[in-house]
Amino acid sequence: xxxxxxxxxxxxxxxxxxxxxxxxxxxxxxxxxxxxxxxxxxxxxxxxxxxxxxxxxxxxxxxxxxxxxxxxxxxxxxxxxxxxxxxxxxxxxxxxxxxxxxxxxxxxxxxxxxxxxxxxxxxxxxxxxxxxxxxxxxxxxxxxxxxxxxxxxxxxxxxxxxxxxxxxxxxxxxxxxxxxxxxxxxxxxxxxxxxxxxxxxxxxxxxxxxxxxxxxxxxxxxxxxxxxxxxxxxxxxxxxxxxxxxxxxxxxxxxxxxxxxxxxxxxxxxxxxxxxxxxxxxxxxxxxxxxxxxxxxxxxxxxxxxxxxxxxxxxxxxxxxxxxxxxxxxxxxxxxxxxxxxxxxxxxxxxxxxxxxxxxxxxxxxxxxxxxxxxxxxxxxxxxxxxxxxxxxxxxxxxxxx
Amino acid sequence: xxxxxxxxxxxxxxxxxxxxxxxxxxxxxxxxxxxxxxxxxxxxxxxxxxxxxxxxxxxxxxxxxxxxxxxxxxxxxxxxxxxxxxxxxxxxxxxxxxxxxxxxxxxxxxxxxxxxxxxxxxxxxxxxxxxxxxxxxxxxxxxxxxxxxxxxxxxxxxxxxxxxxxxxxxxxxxxxxxxxxxxxxxxxxxxxxxxxxxxxxxxxxxxxxxxxxxxxxxxxxxxxxxxxxxxxxxxxxxxxxxxxxxxxxxxxxxxxxxxxxxxxxxxxxxxxxxxxxxxxxxxxxxxxxxxxxxxxxxxxxxxxxxxxxxxxxxxxxxxxxxxxxxxxxxxxxxxxxxxxxxxxxxxxxxxxxxxxxxxxxxxxxxxxxxxxxxxxxxxxxxxxxxxxxxxxxxxxxxxxxx
Numbered sequence: 001x002x003x004x005x006x007x008x009x010x011x012x013x014x015x016x017x018x019x020x021x022x023x024x025x026x027x028x029x030x031x032x033x034x035x036x037x038x039x040x041x042x043x044x045x046x047x048x049x050x051x052x053x054x055x056x057x058x059x060x061x062x063x064x065x066x067x068x069x070x071x072x073x074x075x076x077x078x079x080x081x082x083x084x085x086x087x088x089x090x091x092x093x094x095x096x097x098x099x100x101x102x103x104x105x106x107x108x109x110x111x112x113x114x115x116x117x118x119x120x121x122x123x124x125x126x127x128x129x130x131x132x133x134x135x136x137x138x139x140x141x142x143x144x145x146x147x148x149x150x151x152x153x154x155x156x157x158x159x160x161x162x163x164x165x166x167x168x169x170x171x172x173x174x175x176x177x178x179x180x181x182x183x184x185x186x187x188x189x190x191x192x193x194x195x196x197x198x199x200x201x202x203x204x205x206x207x208x209x210x211x212x213x214x215x216x217x218x219x220x221x222x223x224x225x226x227x228x229x230x231x232x233x234x235x236x237x238x239x240x241x242x243x244x245x246x247x248x249x250x251x252x253x254x255x256x257x258x259x260x261x262x263x264x265x266x267x268x269x270x271x272x273x274x275x276x277x278x279x280x281x282x283x284x285x286x287x288x289x290x291x292x293x294x295x296x297x298x299x300x301x302x303x304x305x306x307x308x309x310x311x312x313x314x315x316x317x318x319x320x321x322x323x324x325x326x327x328x329x330x331x332x333x334x335x336x337x338x339x340x341x342x343x344x345x346x347x348x349x350x351x352x353x354x355x356x357x358x359x360x361x362x363x364x365x366x367x368x369x370x371x372x373x374x375x376x377x378x379x380x381x382x383x384x385x386x387x388x389x390x391x392x393x394x395x396x397x398x399x400x401x402x
Numbered sequence: 403x404x405x406x407x408x409x410x411x412x413x414x415x416x417x418x419x420x421x422x423x424x425x426x427x428x429x430x431x432x433x434x435x436x437x438x439x440x441x442x443x444x445x446x447x448x449x450x451x452x453x454x455x456x457x458x459x460x461x462x463x464x465x466x467x468x469x470x471x472x473x474x475x476x477x478x479x480x481x482x483x484x485x486x487x488x489x490x491x492x493x494x495x496x497x498x499x500x501x502x503x504x505x506x507x508x509x510x511x512x513x514x515x516x517x518x519x520x521x522x523x524x525x526x527x528x529x530x531x532x533x534x535x536x537x538x539x540x541x542x543x544x545x546x547x548x549x550x551x552x553x554x555x556x557x558x559x560x561x562x563x564x565x566x567x568x569x570x571x572x573x574x575x576x577x578x579x580x581x582x583x584x585x586x587x588x589x590x591x592x593x594x595x596x597x598x599x600x601x602x603x604x605x606x607x608x609x610x611x612x613x614x615x616x617x618x619x620x621x622x623x624x625x626x627x628x629x630x631x632x633x634x635x636x637x638x639x640x641x642x643x644x645x646x647x648x649x650x651x652x653x654x655x656x657x658x659x660x661x662x663x664x665x666x667x668x669x670x671x672x673x674x675x676x677x678x679x680x681x682x683x684x685x686x687x688x689x690x691x692x693x694x695x696x697x698x699x700x701x702x703x704x705x706x707x708x709x710x711x712x713x714x715x716x717x718x719x720x721x722x723x724x725x726x727x728x729x730x731x732x733x734x735x736x737x738x739x740x741x742x743x744x745x746x747x748x749x750x751x752x753x754x755x756x757x758x759x760x761x762x763x764x765x766x767x768x769x770x771x772x773x774x775x776x777x778x779x780x781x782x783x784x785x786x787x788x789x790x791x792x793x794x795x796x797x798x799x800x801x802x803x804x
Contacts, residue, residue, distance in 0.1 A: 001652040051630075053632045256489070256517075259664055262662075
């Protein structure tokens with residue numbers, strides 16, 4: 001069981017804070033956006049005498065409103081297709097336990113959300129990675145790469161869209177080609193849509209909107225990012241495949257019911273108008289633009305412009321981003337400030353990959369984000385493990401590939 | 403993946419309610435006791451701007467207060483020994499994932515809580531049952547039975563104390579003999595203490611209070627029953643074994659953090675004085691006494707007197723308690739009322755066992771409980787599948803064994 005990649009540096013951050021440094025946490029997808037006050041008020045105003053178990057798939061009233069939310073976004077989902085889960089986390093676990101038997105394989109494009117590894121271990125299944133590359137902006141790798149990865153133990157392909165950690169948003173054509181591949185090989189398509197509301201350059205396409213999605217697609221969702229309510233621990237598993245639903249529901253019954261107070265919050269949030277997202281989306285987009293522009297201006301940094309989520313995966317001109325991340329916390333400060341990054345090696349399964357990349361979560365307000373990126377700029381100049389000369393020394397900007 | 407045993411009859415209960423019958427739910431451990439108002443107020447009064455992730459092991463403030471609660475009950479536990487989990491459910495899953503590898507075996511005395519089967523399947527491990535018998539009041543079976551069940555794949559013995567579904571409370575001597583057995587064979591002792599506050603005849607002994615518990619014992623706990631807060635989904639895994647803790651913590655990191663709102667409730671509950679339990683304990687004890695007395699007065703019923711929890715496992719003079727349970731909902735009513743029971747076959751792993759037993763959860767107020775038991779009394783007279791003559795016919799009371 002690996003240590004969570006975005007928590008690996010936590011002890012060093014603790015020490016840095018104890019030394020009095022300001023540490024900007026760009027390592028974890030914990031947004032600073034306000035949780036909708038109306039959603040919090042729903043919890044505050046609930047008249048509860050006994051906080052009891054609910055239906056194993058979640059309360060009917062929440063599932064009804066969540067289905068209405070999905071319908072507004074163009075997904076053909078009714079209440080009976082939804083199992084409310086304890087965060088997106090539990091939905092991932094249930095999806096793996098349901099679609100795969102122990103020893104089976106799921107194909108996931110790497111870099112991928114590090115916790116998938118943990119869920120796969122917990123479910124007794126193996127992840128087979130297909131590598132996406134920074135030079136391609138982390139777009140869908142050629143289907144031939146997926147074909148080669150399929151074995152007789154393969155049961156599913158898991159896609160995170162928009163992607164954590166790359167922020168890449170799959171086009172409808174990419175999703176269709178993946179679904180066609182799944183159909184050709186009789187595989188499930190597990191679609192983690194945690195960041196579905198945060199697409200900046202094109203409208204979002206859910207895997208459940210594709211023609212022929214019914215038998216193959218299992219959507220994993222969460223309110224954590226959508227409503228900045230990570231602590232509510234409310235997610236959902238959504239599928240139109242009745243057999244998959246029935247099997248997943250048995251796992252849901254095992255833990256009796258999802259968190260009751262969080263469901264009250266999520267239910268009120270599901271009733272918010274679509275315009276609710278305007279402000280948070282605009283804010284994230286401004287942060288993305290700021291982050292990408294600042295990173296691209298730093299010599300030796302390569303940074304694709306992600307279309308969604310609130311992450312960028314960037315190449316840094318350093319020997320090892322894990323060592324760099326530790327150095328940032330232990331040995332560096334700029335005006336008594338430093339930052340915490342996620343070394344990207346935790347997002348790759350193939351050994352050796354990601355050593356020069358970091359994930360940056362642009363979850364702080366623009367003032368703090370600017371300060372954090374200024375720290376990073378100074379740090380990249382000072383870091384002893386820098387792998388290429390600075391322009392002031394070399395006079396020509398080096399062009400890097402992954 | 404089996405259907406949850408206490409939900410198997412749910413569709414029939416739904417139909418009975420649609421027909422206008424009052425259905426008393428004695429099938430599920432969902433107490434009707436009020437959730438402490440002070441605990442609910444803590445959620446209502448919390449000043450939350452962003453409901454974010456917490457530490458993977460739960461907030462420091464809650465763990466500190468939970469440790470203080472444990473210390474008040476005589477357990478040598480500090481904050482660093484606790485991982486807050488999503489209900490006792492997640493603690494069971496983490497305990498199995500941590501103490502066992504896929505393919506390993508855990509020994510559990512049957513009858514046992516049906517969801518253990520689901521957790522074992524999810525963790526990829528096998529349960530090896532050792533049968534306890536109603537004629538022994540479901541006390542600890544002879545250690546020789548456990549010795550015989552141990553193989554080279556055995557890694558743990560799981561004990562539920564007080565027991566769900568039997569209500570049996572293990573004596574200190576029984577616990578000590580189990581710990582000694584675990585030590586002799588290098589096994590973990592996983593102790594599910596969900597009902598620890600509900601012991602009516604003797605003070606409770608936690609497995610963590612035993613001499614030498616440190617390396618072997620992993621306690622699974624929950625606030626669900628203790629504070630009548632099942633919907634909060636807050637439990638805990640507690641161990642003094644640092645290596646087990648570290649491994650379990652990695653699984654905890656996988657799902658980032660436990661439910662935040664529930665933790666606020668649990669934290670306030672942990673500060674309640676010990677006297678808080680006086681009223682709920684007295685109420686449950688009165689219900690137990692009522693339930694046992696009424697059941698024992700019904701011809702052909704065999705009912706041990708359980709020392710704890712809020713369940714009795716009783717033998718009924720019927721051909722099959724699952725058929726009887728269905729008949730109660732489909733074909734029977736007394737003054738337009740009927741009841742829902744848990745057929746005990748779902749609590750046994752050995753095929754064929756429990757066919758004549760039911761679990762009754764005495765979670766309703768004494769008026770409803772009395773009405774429900776009166777229904778049962780009438781139903782046992784009318785049921786076509788009755789397996790022994792009524793005294794009015796036979797004139798002598800039959801003595802039954804399991």
